[in-house]
Amino acid sequence: MRALFSRDGFRRGARDGVPLAVSIFAYGVGFGLVAAQAGFGVAKAVATSAAIYSGSAQLAAVNLLQTGEATLWALFAAILVINARYLLFGATLQPWLWSAGPLRAYGSLLLLGDANWLMTMRRIQDGEEDRAYLAGTGAPITLGWLGGTALGAGAVSVLPRPEALGFDLMLACFAAGMVTAMVKARADLLPVGVGALAALGLFQLFGPAPAIIGAGLAGAAVAALMHGRTA
Amino acid sequence: MTDNFAVLLAVMAAAAFLCRVAGFTLMRFVPVSPRVEAALRATPLAVMAGITALAVQAGGLAEALALGSVVALTLVLRSDVAAALLGVVAVAVLRWAGV
Numbered sequence: 001m002r003a004l005f006s007r008d009g010f011r012r013g014a015r016d017g018v019p020l021a022v023s024i025f026a027y028g029v030g031f032g033l034v035a036a037q038a039g040f041g042v043a044k045a046v047a048t049s050a051a052i053y054s055g056s057a058q059l060a061a062v063n064l065l066q067t068g069e070a071t072l073w074a075l076f077a078a079i080l081v082i083n084a085r086y087l088l089f090g091a092t093l094q095p096w097l098w099s100a101g102p103l104r105a106y107g108s109l110l111l112l113g114d115a116n117w118l119m120t121m122r123r124i125q126d127g128e129e130d131r132a133y134l135a136g137t138g139a140p141i142t143l144g145w146l147g148g149t150a151l152g153a154g155a156v157s158v159l160p161r162p163e164a165l166g167f168d169l170m171l172a173c174f175a176a177g178m179v180t181a182m183v184k185a186r187a188d189l190l191p192v193g194v195g196a197l198a199a200l201g202l203f204q205l206f207g208p209a210p211a212i213i214g215a216g217l218a219g220a221a222v223a224a225l226m227h228g229r230t231a
Numbered sequence: 232m233t234d235n236f237a238v239l240l241a242v243m244a245a246a247a248f249l250c251r252v253a254g255f256t257l258m259r260f261v262p263v264s265p266r267v268e269a270a271l272r273a274t275p276l277a278v279m280a281g282i283t284a285l286a287v288q289a290g291g292l293a294e295a296l297a298l299g300s301v302v303a304l305t306l307v308l309r310s311d312v313a314a315a316l317l318g319v320v321a322v323a324v325l326r327w328a329g330v
Binding site: 192 | 236240250261269270281282288301322326
């Protein structure tokens with residue numbers, strides 16, 4: 001039997017995605033400005049935002065293209081490395097999302113981002129059964145990302161810098177709030193501590209992208225090791 | 232290097248798509264034992280803690296105060312969304328005030 005995938009769940013997700021979408025809109029404007037400086041028109045910038053749908057990977061790609069020496073392989077590899085955390089995100093969603101059926105599952109994954117992965121994992125822990133929730137969170141975020149990109153690339157820079165509004169801290173604020181809400185037992189503090197320490201250590205050695213992946217893997221490993229033992 | 236934007240776009244989209252679906256697809260062949268389930272459940276906790284820790288390290292006093300207040304407000308208000316939004320307001324105000 002297929003899992004629930006309803007308009008109600010989609011709407012719930014869309015509502016929860018709105019605050020995230022506001023800050024992602026501001027970053028879309030930022031990417032649009034960068035793309036415009038690299039000689040992208042509005043159409044090209046929006047097409048890039050739709051095709052890659054990941055701010056950090058897009059900025060790296062535009063930088064690489066601007067050097068004029070990037071090969072297609074270099075471009076491919078750069079995006080693969082920066083977005084490697086999505087391998088982890090997809091794996092953690094799999095048991096829940098797959099029961100919605102392949103078309104709905106893979107369709108929802110197209111809208112997967114950092115912010116709505118966090119939000120969806122949080123709701124799954126709270127017992128969210130409706131698999132349309134993930135696609136729902138993606139809807140306002142997609143609108144914000146593409147709309148922001150178009151505005152920025154059209155050089156309509158009416159917004160203050162995202163930092164002035166505190167938007168650069170939006171993801172971290174949601175992460176801090178959600179991790180607090182998700183700690184239900186003392187044993188949950190172990191992956192929290194391990195994740196924080198792993199991220200700080202790996203950041204010094206390898207930079208931000210490996211730090212996040214390493215934090216997730218370290219937390220998963222320690223939880224698997226401790227499973228069945230009473231803490 | 233090709234000048235054809237459609238080819239560039241297709242290559243970039245393929246890499247981004249691969250990352251989104253590969254972990255998901257591989258996980259279909261992993262039997263979800265209680266141990267694996269515990270690992271999957273712990274992953275977002277560790278990632279969220281990692282994101283928060285990196286933001287505290289990269290930021291100054293304003294960022295640390297805002298994120299600390301998000302943790303406290305989540306416990307008091309029982310709403311992580313409200314707490315997170317108040318945290319964003321807090322850091323904007325603190326920065327504006329020159330903290």
